[in-house]
Every structure is written in structure tokens, then in C-alpha cells.
Amino acid sequence: MITKKLLIMNKLGLHARAAAKVVSTANKFKSNITLVKGDKNADARSIMKILMLSASKGSDIEIIVDGNDQKDAMKSLEKLFHNGFDEGI
Amino acid sequence: MKMNVGILIITHSDIGKQILLTATSVFGITPFRVEVLSVDNYDQPNDVKQLGEKYINFLDEGDGVLVLTDIIGTTPSNIAASINHTNMKVVAGLNLSMILNVFNYPNKSLDQLAKKAIEGGIDGIMKI
Numbered sequence: 001m002i003t004k005k006l007l008i009m010n011k012l013g014l015h016a017r018a019a020a021k022v023v024s025t026a027n028k029f030k031s032n033i034t035l036v037k038g039d040k041n042a043d044a045r046s047i048m049k050i051l052m053l054s055a056s057k058g059s060d061i062e063i064i065v066d067g068n069d070q071k072d073a074m075k076s077l078e079k080l081f082h083n084g085f086d087e088g089i
Numbered sequence: 090m091k092m093n094v095g096i097l098i099i100t101h102s103d104i105g106k107q108i109l110l111t112a113t114s115v116f117g118i119t120p121f122r123v124e125v126l127s128v129d130n131y132d133q134p135n136d137v138k139q140l141g142e143k144y145i146n147f148l149d150e151g152d153g154v155l156v157l158t159d160i161i162g163t164t165p166s167n168i169a170a171s172i173n174h175t176n177m178k179v180v181a182g183l184n185l186s187m188i189l190n191v192f193n194y195p196n197k198s199l200d201q202l203a204k205k206a207i208e209g210g211i212d213g214i215m216k217i
Contacts, residue, residue, distance in 0.1 A: 016115040016189070023193060047115075047193045048186055048212045 001066040002074050010084030013056035018085035019047045025076050031067025033077070044077075094199050095148025096191070099126045099141060099169050100159040100183060112188045120195035122148055128165045138168050145174050152176075153199035155191070157183045157206060178203040186213025 008014055014022070026033045026044035033044035037059055042049035044063075055061055061081075065074045080086070098105035105125045113119045124144040128137055141156075148154045153176035158166040161181040169179045180187070180203055190209020191202055 017117075020116050045193075046190075048190045048209050051186075051189075052212060052215075054217070 001064065002070050003062060003064050004074060004078065005060050005062050006078060006081040008055050008057055008059045008061060008081070009089045010087045011057055011089075012087065013059065014050060014053065014061070014085075016047070016051065018087070019050040021080060021085050022050055022077070023047050025080055026073070028076065029067070029069045029073035031065050031070045031073045033066075033073060034064040036062040036064065091196055092152045092198050093150045094121065094152045094197070094202055095145075095150065095154040096121045096123045097126065097141065097144050097148060097154055097156045097169075098123065098158070098183065098188075099128065099137075099156060099165040101163065101165055102127055102129055104159055105157075105183070108183065108185055108188055111185060112192050115189060116192050120192050122150075124148060126165075126168075128168065134164055134168055137164075138171055141168055141172050142174070145172060145177060149174070149176060153178070155180070155199060155202050155206065157187065157191075159183045180206045180210075182207075182210050184210050184213055186210060 022044055035042045035044055037053040037055050040053050042053050063077055145154050156169045156179040158169045158181050166181045178199055187206050187210035190205050194205050
């Protein structure tokens with residue numbers, strides 16, 4: 001299991017299109033992936049659970065990845081977060 | 090196993106069309122075969138029902154059709170409920186979070202999708 005804290009850097013936060021990108025990234029891997037914000041957590045394969053985190057710009061999200069391809073999954077998610085979900089920062 | 094459930098949206102006026110357009114822009118694709126039926130005051134319910142039956146037969150590729158409608162007890166929902174088709178499920182209460190949750194799971198069965206629709210619709214309603 002690997003854990004990493006990532007910052008939401010894009011202006012619109014983890015909004016609908018960004019959440020859909022997290023889902024499609026998570027679906028490329030077999031590992032279990034959970035996003036945690038404060039006391040709430042979300043399955044990274046569920047757009048609604050991600051949206052329910054209400055993660056705006058500046059939020060810290062802890063990513064927990066567990067499975068055979070956990071390293072690659074974390075790498076892809078890190079890239080997505082660092083790119084501001086491909087929306088620029 | 091990849092499932093091919095079709096989706097029919099039956100709503101008042103253009104609500105269904107707009108919800109579909111928004112959900113499609115969120116995912117960048119429409120992950121199902123979808124048809125939309127708008128019901129307006131001047132429409133004859135029987136005509137809409139016949140059209141609905143045509144759409145459902147067209148959409149059913151063997152794995153069934155999920156019908157999403159806006160408000161229970163109203164004409165769109167009554168039309169949906171009156172359609173006779175062996176492999177369909179009707180869920181009322183359509184909102185954007187319902188359709189996002191359905192689009193999230195393109196490979197699920199009809200029963201599972203009906204469940205996801207209800208869960209997503211309810212999840213999106215909360216005090217913030």
C-alpha cells in the first residue's frame with residue numbers, strides 16, 4: 001500500500017470533469033484507490049463519491065493505492081493532479 | 090463481461106436533453122446508446138408512448154433498457170410506467186448526479202445500473 005498527499009492546484013478544484021478524469025485514470029489500473037479529504041473518503045472509481053468530497057482549490061487530498069500495479073497507478077494520479085487535471089494551474 | 094444496456098430519458102420539456110448534454114460534456118463521451126423523449130403540454134401521451142416503445146425496441150440490444158424519468162406521478166413518468174417491455178427498468182427522480190453515476194458504470198447490467206441510478210440521485214441531494 002502506498003499513500004501520498006496531493007494538493008488540488010487548479011482553479012476549479014476537483015469539479016465534475018476533473019473527477020471524471022480521476023475515474024478514467026483509476027479504471028486503467030487494478031489496485032484499490034481511495035481519495036481522502038479530512039474525515040471523508042471516496043472510491044476513485046466513483047464520480048459521485050469524489051464530488052461529495054467537495055474538494056476546491058487548495059485542498060489536500062490523501063491518495064491511498066493498494067494492489068499489484070500501485071506504483072504505476074500512483075504515478076498516473078500524481079501526474080494528473082500536478083497538471084491541474086489538464087486544465088493548467 | 091461487457092454489457093450493452095440502452096438508456097431512454099423521458100422528461101418534461103428539454104430537461105432530459107440538457108442533462109444528457111451536460112453529462113456528456115463531463116465524461117467527454119456518451120458511454121451508452123441514449124435516446125431522449127421530451128413531453129410538452131401539447132403532446133398526446135399516447136403518441137409519446139408509441140414513440141417510447143419504438144425507441145425502447147431500438148435501444149434494446151439484448152441487455153435491456155434503463156428508462157430515466159424526472160418526477161413520479163407526472164405524465165413523463167406515467168408514460169414510462171405504461172410501456173410494456175420485458176427487459177426494462179424505470180427510475181424516477183432524474184437529476185444530474187443520477188446520470189453521472191450511471192455514465193460512471195458503462196459495463197454494468199440493467200439491474201445494477203438501476204441501483205446506481207438511485208444511489209447517485211440520492212447521493213447528490215444534501216445540505217451544503
